[in-house]
Amino acid sequence: MYDVRRTVDLVIPVKTLDRAKSRLVGAADRGVGDPAAHAALVLAVALDTVTAAASAQGVGRVLVVTSDPELTSALHRIGVEVLADGPEPGLNSALRHGAAALGPSVGALQADLPALRPAELSAALAEAGDRRAFCADRQGTGTTLLLAAPGEPLDPRFGVGSATAHTESGAVPLTGDWPSLRCDVDTAEDLAVAARIGFGPRTAAQFVLSA
Ligand SMILES: Nc1nc2c(ncn2[C@@H]2O[C@H](COP(=O)(O)OP(=O)(O)OP(=O)(O)O)[C@@H](O)[C@H]2O)c(=O)[nH]1
Numbered sequence: 001m002y003d004v005r006r007t008v009d010l011v012i013p014v015k016t017l018d019r020a021k022s023r024l025v026g027a028a029d030r031g032v033g034d035p036a037a038h039a040a041l042v043l044a045v046a047l048d049t050v051t052a053a054a055s056a057q058g059v060g061r062v063l064v065v066t067s068d069p070e071l072t073s074a075l076h077r078i079g080v081e082v083l084a085d086g087p088e089p090g091l092n093s094a095l096r097h098g099a100a101a102l103g104p105s106v107g108a109l110q111a112d113l114p115a116l117r118p119a120e121l122s123a124a125l126a127e128a129g130d131r132r133a134f135c136a137d138r139q140g141t142g143t144t145l146l147l148a149a150p151g152e153p154l155d156p157r158f159g160v161g162s163a164t165a166h167t168e169s170g171a172v173p174l175t176g177d178w179p180s181l182r183c184d185v186d187t188a189e190d191l192a193v194a195a196r197i198g199f200g201p202r203t204a205a206q207f208v209l210s211a
Pocket residue numbers: 013014015016019020021022023024065066067085089090091094110111112186
């Protein structure tokens with residue numbers, strides 16, 4: 001068990017399945033690039049991420065911000081809350097829109113963590129305590145998790161170089177050894193690393209299907 005002193009509501013953003021994870025097109029079907037195979041992979045990765053996050057100690061509500069109808073239906077089937085994108089376009093706007101619908105203690109989690117272990121997310125919440133904090137990706141340049149201090153705005157600064165941007169915004173870099181929380185999948189190499197950690201069941205099934 002972890003010393004998780006507060007409950008954090010998480011917002012998880014996902015583009016429409018045809019636009020999301022463009023650098024992974026072809027990864028699920030040996031380079032063919034069939035749009036249906038790509039959508040199925042992005043869907044599986046998102047569902048594995050959300051399911052793991054929702055079961056982590058210290059996580060309260062999980063809200064996915066997306067305007068994708070297929071993902072929305074799949075999330076509703078497993079009892080996950082969904083909010084459509086607001087009027088402002090873009091990732092950080094989607095995060096602010098989601099955070100505004102959640103409680104006083106909020107965080108943002110990336111949707112592309114197919115090997116996520118709930119215990120590693122709980123450990124990150126425990127290390128953060130009541131501080132504004134973030135977890136960098138395994139390359140150290142991006143961000144997989146941003147936590148606002150209780151009662152403070154999320155103030156998300158995701159995008160290229162977000163680890164630096166979050167540090168400059170006063171967020172403490174979390175230091176734990178959490179390979180599954182740090183392994184977001186943008187490239188085929190990231191997917192290979194996540195596979196070695198261990199995919200969640202839906203993502204694993206995509207690769208069995210394409211084998
Ligand atoms: N709801 C919502 N989610 C977004 C938006 N833009 C990006 N995201 C999500 O935010 C996360 C990071 O986005 P990006 O790094 O821009 O894109 P990506 O889908 O991860 O990958 P690439 O297409 O390969 O760049 C992903 O889960 C995206 O699906 C947006 O406008 N609305």
